[in-house]
Amino acid sequence: MLNFTVGPVQAGEEVRAIGAQQVPYFRTPEFSQVMLENEERMCRFAKAPAGSRCVFITGSGTASMEAAVMNALTHRDKVLLINGGSFGQRFHELLALHQIPFEQIRLSTGQALRAEHLAPYEGRGFTAFVVNIHETSTGVRYDPALISEFCRRNGLFLLVDAISSFLADEFRMADWGVDVMITGSQKALACPPGVSVIVLSPKALARVEKSQARCMYLDLKSALKNGERGQTPFTPAVGTLLQIHERLAQIDRDGGAEAETAKIGALAAWFRSVIHDLPLDICSEAMSNAVTPLMTRNCSAYDVFTTLKDQYGIWVCPNGGEYQHKIFRVGHIGALTQQDYQVLLDALRDLVRRGILK
Numbered sequence: 001m002l003n004f005t006v007g008p009v010q011a012g013e014e015v016r017a018i019g020a021q022q023v024p025y026f027r028t029p030e031f032s033q034v035m036l037e038n039e040e041r042m043c044r045f046a047k048a049p050a051g052s053r054c055v056f057i058t059g060s061g062t063a064s065m066e067a068a069v070m071n072a073l074t075h076r077d078k079v080l081l082i083n084g085g086s087f088g089q090r091f092h093e094l095l096a097l098h099q100i101p102f103e104q105i106r107l108s109t110g111q112a113l114r115a116e117h118l119a120p121y122e123g124r125g126f127t128a129f130v131v132n133i134h135e136t137s138t139g140v141r142y143d144p145a146l147i148s149e150f151c152r153r154n155g156l157f158l159l160v161d162a163i164s165s166f167l168a169d170e171f172r173m174a175d176w177g178v179d180v181m182i183t184g185s186q187k188a189l190a191c192p193p194g195v196s197v198i199v200l201s202p203k204a205l206a207r208v209e210k211s212q213a214r215c216m217y218l219d220l221k222s223a224l225k226n227g228e229r230g231q232t233p234f235t236p237a238v239g240t241l242l243q244i245h246e247r248l249a250q251i252d253r254d255g256g257a258e259a260e261t262a263k264i265g266a267l268a269a270w271f272r273s274v275i276h277d278l279p280l281d282i283c284s285e286a287m288s289n290a291v292t293p294l295m296t297r298n299c300s301a302y303d304v305f306t307t308l309k310d311q312y313g314i315w316v317c318p319n320g321g322e323y324q325h326k327i328f329r330v331g332h333i334g335a336l337t338q339q340d341y342q343v344l345l346d347a348l349r350d351l352v353r354r355g356i357l358k
């Protein structure tokens, strides 16, 4: 199968080779060294401010979203949330569940965030801002400069789910004043699912230190304490962390996060430039490099997904909910080349010939 979804995505050969090996015992100086290097590279690639720390949670991205909400926010906060799709909705549910006061800006599918959306919330006593910088469900990337300036003016703590955006789009934690950045192993890190990553600024670390959160597994104080010696409180996904180590080292060797982002960006731009003959419309006002959301005209997007999967050995990413039959997404993260996209383009053109894509 050729995989153009947004996660799990295709892993490179070296990462897959580690997956075939025995998983080692982990309470060792060798594994601690691996974890300390993982932390250092993650902070560096996120361009985190000096004194930042990073924890690795065994659990998918949502575990880290929940850990961040529980440990870095309290019932004394007043949060402004951007909710433009299913991942924004997930934050909505988490904030409600953990009884953190919030208001939300609802955006419709494909809609970009603009200054006029934020203007009514200026100077209204908010303390924190929560956003999925790339709302993967709709393919919209919110403007980080706009958010950053709003948060600076209003003195807001900034918590960003960059799960599908990290490495795909530029991310500058220190410059943008981001306090918490979250990502996951199965997106542009191109490893198996099961590990998520939280980078915390000194301001976020101070909040975690004071946190009264009542949860054992997602207690970030304990994760940070153990992390000082390159360890985790409980048995982590050791194999996946070794794969992440290999992947981060590779990125480091190949020119760092900028080079990786440039590669993904070039692939996305090229793909978007060669699909004009297809009866598909790009349906996002502001895109991430991670994915291209495509709207069908006179056929079901879900049928396109199913036919590609069953008859061509290709996965694209279907949409759920009300857009199930209207939108499918083509991802640009993971070990993919132009040749891989050529196979996808040939298949899509074949679907046009067969009258399935119209």
Ligand SMILES: *Cc1c(COP(=O)(O)O)cnc(C)c1O
Residues within 6 Å of the ligand: 007, 060, 061, 062, 063, 087, 132, 134, 135, 136, 161, 162, 163, 164, 184, 187
């Ligand atoms: C993938 C993703 C998540 C995490 O989902 P999990 O299934 O828990 O890994 C969260 N937010 C965004 C924006 C994502 O793209």
